[in-house]
Structures are given as C-alpha cells and as structure tokens.
Amino acid sequence: MNTIDHILAKAVEGTRLTPDEGLALFACRDLHKLGRAAHAVTTRLHPEPYRTFNIDRNINYTNVCAAVCDFCAFYRKSADSDAYVLSREELYKKIEETIALGGDQVLMQGGMHPSLKLEWYEELLRDLKARFPTVNLHAFSPPEIWHFHKINKLPLETVLKRLKDAGLGSLPGGGGEILVDRVRKELTKGKALASEWLDVCRVWHTLGGKGTCTMMFGHIETEAERVEHLTRLRDLQDETGGFTAFICWTMQPGHKMADFPEMGAFEYLRTQAISRLYLDNIPNIQSSWVTQGGKIGQVALFFGANDMGSLMIEENVVASAGTVHYLTLEEIKRSIREAGWEPRQRNVFYQLIDEGSVPHSEPRPTGGSAQVPHTSLPVLN
Ligand code: SF4
Secondary structure, eight states, X not given: OOHHHHHHHHHHHTOOOOHHHHHHHHTOOOHHHHHHHHHHHHHHHOOSSEEEEEEEEEEEOBOBOSOEETTOSSOBOTTSTTOOBOOHHHHHHHHHHHHHTTOOEEEEEXXXXXXXXXXXXXXXXXXXXXXXXXXXXXXXXXXXXXXXXXXXXXXXXXXXXXXXXXXOOBBXXXXXXXXOXXXXXXXXXXXXXXXHHXXXXXHHHHTXXXXXXXXXXXXXXXXXXXXXXXXXXXXXXXXXXXXXXXXXXXXXXXXXXXXXXXXXXXXXXXXXXXXXXXXXXXXXXXXXXXXXXXXXXXXXXXXXXXXXXXXXXXXXXXXXXXXXXXXXXXXXXXXXXXXXXXXXXXXXXXXXXSOSOOOSOOOOOSSOGGGOOTTSOOOOO
16 A cells, blocks of 8 residues: 555544655645545534534624735725724615525624724624624634634634624634644734634633634645644643534735735645545535636535535625635535535534425526526525
C-alpha cells in the first residue's frame, strides 16, 4: 500500500490523522481517491437514508465596519453615504418573511460597528426573542464578539453570557478565514487573530453554547496553513465539543483581491474531502453551493458533505464580492433526492424539524433557477 492509500485507509477506519498526514493528502491530486475515502467516512458517520438542509435568512444588520479585510467589498465606514444599520421594522419584516417561508432561524452578522454598545445588541436580541420566540438567533461571528469585548472593555465571558441571557441561540463560524496569524495579519486589519477567534468559541462552548466553524481558502495561505487551521479546529473540538458543523469555501476574488485567480471546483472538492478525513470529531459538513453553485454543491455530497447548508433567503457579503448563485428550496431538495437521499429539514443543532418523508413526485420547474418566479424562495448568495 502506498503512503496515500495507507493514510486514507486510516481515516476511513476512524484513526486520527497527524498534521503530516493531512499535509501529505494535500499533495495528492487524485480527486476520486480523496472523494471516495471522504465519502466512506461520511457514510460511516451518517448511514441514515437522508441528507439535510436548513431554512434561514442571513440578515446583515449593519455594513459599518471598523475592520478592513482585503477580500471584502461589503463593509462601509460610518460616514459613507450608503452605510446603514437596519431599523427594527426592517428586521421584523425580514424575520416575518423567513417564518412565512418555513424558516426557523436567522443568521445575523454585521460589520464590526465602531460605536454600538453591548446594550444595543442585548436590547435587539431581547426584542426579537420576545416577538419571535421560536426563531433561533444564530448571530454574531467570533470577530464581532471579540470586537464587542474590546469596545465595551468587558471580559469575553461577560459579553457572551449577557448575549446568551438576552436570547443569543448559537454562534456562526464566520470570519475564521484561515486561523493562522501570518495570513490574518496580511488579509485583515482590526479583526480578531487566530487565538482570539478560537477563544470566543471556547468561551461560548464552555457556557453550553453550540456553533459552526468555517474555512475560507484559496488566497494567500499555504497548504500547511490549511492543515494548521484544521488542526486548531479539531483541537478546540476535542476540548469543548461545541462545533456542530464545518463549512469550507473558496475565496471569491473581488475588491482589493480582484486579480486573484479564482479556485474552482477541483480545489474546493479536494479540500472539503481532506477536511472530512481530518476533522474526525466534527459531525457534520455543509456543502458550499453558495459559492460553488448548485451542481458542484450537489456533487459535494459525495466529497464529505452530509448537508446542503441553508436555503439562505438573503445574503449580502459574498454577493458584494460578485458571486451570485440561486437555488430554490425545491432545487435544494431535488439535489439531495437526485443524489439518492431523502431531503430532510434540520435546525442548527442538526435535529430534524420536518414531518419526515417527502413525496418524490414534485413537478420539475419549467425554467432555470434564474427564471424561478418570485413566489418561490429566492436565494441570493
Ligand atoms: S469581512 Fe467582515 S470584518 Fe472584514 S471588512 Fe468585511 S464586514 Fe468587516
């Protein structure tokens, strides 16, 4: 057995890979081999006859941000004419629409606003929770929480406990990019460094909270730094067990990084497969059709993903960088069904929340996704 086959066999049987073995997999260009092994691991972890999806809405409550990330075209400075903070009425409306479309959660992320105090966020969460008690508030990426901690001069634990008491339900894994300071210092200014991002998750998990973790790759990082990123997530998961899922995606070139060559499906599928093999303690991996499109998103179910991610009714950050993919709820379900599984709706904790089996006889839409009528669920990513 050659080295790669030996490493893959180890992962398939459930033996943890070392960082050197993870790096050796990144030297392997045999996509099929990596995919087959990742799929064997997924099948071992998820033998069930279904694959899951979620319905939520990404609400970017403000685009004002104290940080500067070279890949981000979304942020504005307070004085910019198109800077905004959404009003409560706008938020209510978006959440009402989400509920009407069968959603159980909103993902609220913003820029890191330089002057909104912690009380503003507490009041916001309390207000939304009082109005929409059944909606999970999946909100504030670790860099935002780190920012709240800095500008309010309060310990992280105090910040997170106060937000939890006010109604924060779970923590999205945004802003992870690559958890290596060399990369973060080069790409971002004024944003949490690697250990700070991890500390936010650690404290949140210690308080009993759950959340997701991410990796955005395909920019200035080396493959060794991807492995370092995955190792840090795996180590924290050993410590806390708080991550429900991992999502990786390729950087969308734009803004100051417009000249960067875009990484395509090969690199995405390869990296996701290696992540599945390496992250032996994170139970779920979400397909990134948001950045890769529906077809690759579907194929990703055979390269380590067991979940189609969210039907995101609105997304602005990736869209600002110029990437727009549309999938309707029906298309998400059909992607899963065509691949051989039953589509099931889940919440952020990966509990099934639908009524079970869905008939296989839904009519095919007559046009491509861009022609879907407005009454169906538009997804802007
Ligand atoms: S990615 Fe987030 S933190 Fe970075 S500039 Fe954009 S909004 Fe701010």
